[in-house]
Amino acid sequence: MHCQPIRKREVYIWLKNTQKCLICDEATETADCVCNACETELPWLMEHCEVCALPLAMDGLVCGQCLRQPPAFKQVIAPWTYSFPVDTLISRFKHQARWPLGHMLGRLLGHYLQHRFDNHPLTRPDILLPVPMARRRLRERGYNQALMLARWLSADLNLPHDEHLLLRPYETVAQQALDAKTRKRNLLNAFALAPGADVRGRHLALVDDVLTTGATAHSLARLLINAGARQVDVYCLARTPKPGT
Ligand SMILES: [Zn+2]
Numbered sequence: 001m002h003c004q005p006i007r008k009r010e011v012y013i014w015l016k017n018t019q020k021c022l023i024c025d026e027a028t029e030t031a032d033c034v035c036n037a038c039e040t041e042l043p044w045l046m047e048h049c050e051v052c053a054l055p056l057a058m059d060g061l062v063c064g065q066c067l068r069q070p071p072a073f074k075q076v077i078a079p080w081t082y083s084f085p086v087d088t089l090i091s092r093f094k095h096q097a098r099w100p101l102g103h104m105l106g107r108l109l110g111h112y113l114q115h116r117f118d119n120h121p122l123t124r125p126d127i128l129l130p131v132p133m134a135r136r137r138l139r140e141r142g143y144n145q146a147l148m149l150a151r152w153l154s155a156d157l158n159l160p161h162d163e164h165l166l167l168r169p170y171e172t173v174a175q176q177a178l179d180a181k182t183r184k185r186n187l188l189n190a191f192a193l194a195p196g197a198d199v200r201g202r203h204l205a206l207v208d209d210v211l212t213t214g215a216t217a218h219s220l221a222r223l224l225i226n227a228g229a230r231q232v233d234v235y236c237l238a239r240t241p242k243p244g245t
C-alpha cells in the first residue's frame, strides 16, 4: 500500500525535521530555532519607563533619571530584561562567538519590532545604525555583535543599515568597570560621525545588544541630534534592571 503523494511529502518532512530548540535542545514544532515553551518563558520586559525602558512598577511612566536629565534618544525598544536565560544567551553570543544564539535573539527582536510597527505606534526608522566598537576591542573580539544584530534586523525588517556612519575613533576604558558619572566622562569624545555623513532630517535607530545605563546610547544620540537628525530611537535585545533590584 502506498501513501498519497501529498502524505508522503508530509511524512518525509516530519522525518527530516531535525530542528532543535537552541535553549532546551528539544525538537521544535516549527522551523524556528526556539520552541514555543522556551519563547514564552523568556524574561519579557513588562512595565517600564517610556523613554529608557527601565523596568518600573507601573506602565506609562517616565523614570526619575529620564525626568531629571532627558536623554537625547526618544525611546528604547527592548523585548527582554537582562536576566536568565537572556543574559547567558547574550554572553555566549558576545564572548564565545555563539552566533546562532545571537541570530535567534536577533530574529525574535525582529518579530517584536515588526509587531510594534504594525500594531503599536512605533514608526519605522529611515536607517539602522549599529553602535560602533573601538578598533582595539574589535581586533580582540574579531566581530562587533551590534553590527551583526543590525545586519540581521536589516534583512528581516527590510530596513537599510549603515555600519560606516558612526565612528569610535578613541579607545575608552571598558564601560562595565565604571560608575555612571565616569561613564559619561569616558564617553564624552568617544564617538564621531564619518566625514561627509548627512543625517539632517533623518529618523535613526541605534542597534545594540544590551542597554545598561543608557550613557552610550545618549552620547551617540546627542551626536546625531546635534548634526540635525530628526529622531533617534534605540533597539536592543535586553534592558538591565536598576542595580540592586
Ligand atoms: Zn525550548
Ligand SMILES: [Zn+2]
Binding pocket: 049, 050, 051, 052, 053, 054, 062, 063, 064, 065, 066, 067
Ligand atoms: Zn527612564
